[in-house]
Amino acid sequence: MSSKSLPLVFDAPKRGMPPRHLADLSGEQRRAAVAELGEKPFRARQLAQHYFGRLTSDVESMSDVPAASRQRLGQELLPTLLTTVHNLDTDEGWTRKTLWRAHDGTTLESVLMRYPDRATVCVSSQAGCGMACPFCATGQGGLQRNLSTAEIVDQVRLSAAMMRDGDLPGGPGRLSNVVFMGMGEPLANYRRVMEAVHRICDPAPEGLGLAQRSVTVSTVGLAPAIRRMTEEGLQVTLAVSLHAPDDELRDTLVPVNNRWKVEEVLDAARGYAEHTGRRVSVEYALIREMNDHPWRADLLGKLLHRRLGKFAHVNVIPLNPTPGSKWDASPKPVEREFVRRVREAGVSCTVRDTRGQEIAAACGQLAAENG
Ligand SMILES: C[S@@+](CC[C@H](N)C(=O)[O-])C[C@H]1O[C@@H](n2cnc3c(N)ncnc32)[C@H](O)[C@@H]1O
Numbered sequence: 001m002s003s004k005s006l007p008l009v010f011d012a013p014k015r016g017m018p019p020r021h022l023a024d025l026s027g028e029q030r031r032a033a034v035a036e037l038g039e040k041p042f043r044a045r046q047l048a049q050h051y052f053g054r055l056t057s058d059v060e061s062m063s064d065v066p067a068a069s070r071q072r073l074g075q076e077l078l079p080t081l082l083t084t085v086h087n088l089d090t091d092e093g094w095t096r097k098t099l100w101r102a103h104d105g106t107t108l109e110s111v112l113m114r115y116p117d118r119a120t121v122c123v124s125s126q127a128g129c130g131m132a133c134p135f136c137a138t139g140q141g142g143l144q145r146n147l148s149t150a151e152i153v154d155q156v157r158l159s160a161a162m163m164r165d166g167d168l169p170g171g172p173g174r175l176s177n178v179v180f181m182g183m184g185e186p187l188a189n190y191r192r193v194m195e196a197v198h199r200i201c202d203p204a205p206e207g208l209g210l211a212q213r214s215v216t217v218s219t220v221g222l223a224p225a226i227r228r229m230t231e232e233g234l235q236v237t238l239a240v241s242l243h244a245p246d247d248e249l250r251d252t253l254v255p256v257n258n259r260w261k262v263e264e265v266l267d268a269a270r271g272y273a274e275h276t277g278r279r280v281s282v283e284y285a286l287i288r289e290m291n292d293h294p295w296r297a298d299l300l301g302k303l304l305h306r307r308l309g310k311f312a313h314v315n316v317i318p319l320n321p322t323p324g325s326k327w328d329a330s331p332k333p334v335e336r337e338f339v340r341r342v343r344e345a346g347v348s349c350t351v352r353d354t355r356g357q358e359i360a361a362a363c364g365q366l367a368a369e370n371g
């Protein structure tokens, strides 16, 4: 057997960006790509209809595409990007974490959560993360690579297919929300993430047709990138992971704070809020005896009231345990007092549910380990 005919599985994994995919391209680029392959431009629309509309990338099922063209179009524009390594279900099946393997062997995770009134997928924007927040499992392994636009979109497409096929309890349903709160810092992979937002939100057949307001981009606080995002003219929700109202503590909890301080991050967030008219979600992982002091709750409330005013919403995330971490969630009475004090300052504040903890699928627990 020549090495050329060896099945792909014997090929050494090549770490790197995946081959080009339909979901990397805008409608115009898709038409150009199809034309380059010697096909009629309308084939681009047909492929997009199957991929975004029918949620399939199986070219053999695309009966309106001539058999002679299918293989070539499939190879060139719909290569397989993600294969399932395993699914782990919890919360009586209402939460599913999927471990995906990319073409180069890189692994990544996404988490699908079904609620009575909506279904949300938490997607990864990078394999690993370079931001090194000490309480986050993803941050401990460093950055492996950015995900491509299509690798991000494919997590959403495959989750939408799980919903449609009734893989979670409650029967067939619709994926309604996407949060960029999986592995990685979305604004450190800026261009690909913004393209992915377009593919996720553009109306069918150009995209998956979710509402921009149902998409949340969560950032550790890359101020220049928040300012850049403000210019995109999008209506997505911005979440800023603050975790401390004072630079002294935030420098430790969020190392990137050494570059962009609390005031600058909140300034950028305010710019986004004013431009879009959207509230900013300020994420606060509550850590026992670290950032849960009553005086810090008061300081946080005052600071947000002053800097973001009516645009501020605080989302308290009880710390999820991660392997080897010395930190713990705050006791419930401390958490309640913290929330009360933030509200007392006139800032809305809620506590996030901790879905998926048992299978390490909750915020900050994704490490994409095989097993
Ligand atoms: C994993 S991050 C991904 C998005 C982006 N990198 C960020 O930091 O906002 C999503 C959210 O999980 C939070 N998080 C990380 N580790 C956590 C942990 N162990 N417990 C609770 N929340 C955590 C982050 O602070 C952030 O608000």
Ligand code: SF4
Pocket (backbone or CB within 6 Å): 129, 130, 131, 132, 133, 136, 137, 138, 139, 140, 182, 183, 184, 185, 220, 241, 364
């Ligand atoms: S919290 Fe976000 S930015 Fe920090 S290490 Fe985890 S994924 Fe990266």
